[in-house]
Amino acid sequence: MQYTKIEKIAKGWSSFIWLIRDNAGKTLVLKGVREKSNRKNLAEREGKMLTLANSIGIGPKVKEVNFEKNFVVMEYVKGPKLLDFVMGEDFDSVSKNEAYALLKELVRQCLALDSIGLRHTQLQVGKNILVTKTRVGYKPTIIDFEKASIDPEKKRLRNFGQISSFLFLNPNGTVAKRVREKLNLKL
Numbered sequence: 001m002q003y004t005k006i007e008k009i010a011k012g013w014s015s016f017i018w019l020i021r022d023n024a025g026k027t028l029v030l031k032g033v034r035e036k037s038n039r040k041n042l043a044e045r046e047g048k049m050l051t052l053a054n055s056i057g058i059g060p061k062v063k064e065v066n067f068e069k070n071f072v073v074m075e076y077v078k079g080p081k082l083l084d085f086v087m088g089e090d091f092d093s094v095s096k097n098e099a100y101a102l103l104k105e106l107v108r109q110c111l112a113l114d115s116i117g118l119r120h121t122q123l124q125v126g127k128n129i130l131v132t133k134t135r136v137g138y139k140p141t142i143i144d145f146e147k148a149s150i151d152p153e154k155k156r157l158r159n160f161g162q163i164s165s166f167l168f169l170n171p172n173g174t175v176a177k178r179v180r181e182k183l184n185l186k187l
């Protein structure tokens with residue numbers, strides 16, 4: 001597939017994210033590896049884990065995994081990171097019901113990942129979850145499956161544990177505090 005690069009939207013330690021357009025004019029995201037990085041297996045890891053997440057309807061849909069050039073092309077998800085969404089001013093005008101629906105769906109996705117033993121491992125700061133405004137409310141999308149791993153025993157609710165602590169239970173967390181206030185929860 002041929003793509004046209006539009007703009008670089010993020011640059012991490014060893015990866016970069018490009019907004020691209022395919023030859024049908026559709027906007028997509030390309031996640032690749034920076035030249036100096038030693039993360040040689042991004043396509044392998046992210047491609048495999050995100051494809052597995054997609055099999056139960058989770059994560060941006062994978063369009064291409066290119067092992068030779070070490071990149072993954074996926075659906076573009078519009079909207080801020082959950083951390084910025086919750087800490088930003090706009091969250092003040094989000095209703096309790098809207099926040100509840102958004103977070104309940106996020107918890108559902110974490111439980112679904114737990115049920116297939118796919119452990120994300122980086123859900124604790126809210127940077128790997130994007131929030132999209134829809135006609136009926138807000139929708140979460142979990143991204144960045146590069147550090148994910150498979151728990152063959154499927155015994156522990158790893159994602160559920162991580163997200164519950166981050167969203168609700170952490171006594172010192174600023175995000176948990178704002179979420180508890182919004183939902184009228186007491187620890």
Ligand SMILES: Nc1ncnc2c1ncn2[C@@H]1O[C@H](COP(=O)(O)OP(=O)(O)O)[C@@H](O)[C@H]1O
Nearest residue numbers: 010012015017029060074075076077127143144
């Ligand atoms: N599918 C996507 N749609 C929209 N933005 C994305 C997508 N994937 C990544 N991004 C943006 O790029 C940033 C970095 O991507 P991420 O996969 O988390 O890489 P890193 O390994 O650098 O953390 C994200 O925080 C988000 O802002």
Ligand SMILES: [Mg+2]
Nearest residue numbers: 127128143144
């Ligand atoms: Mg990330």
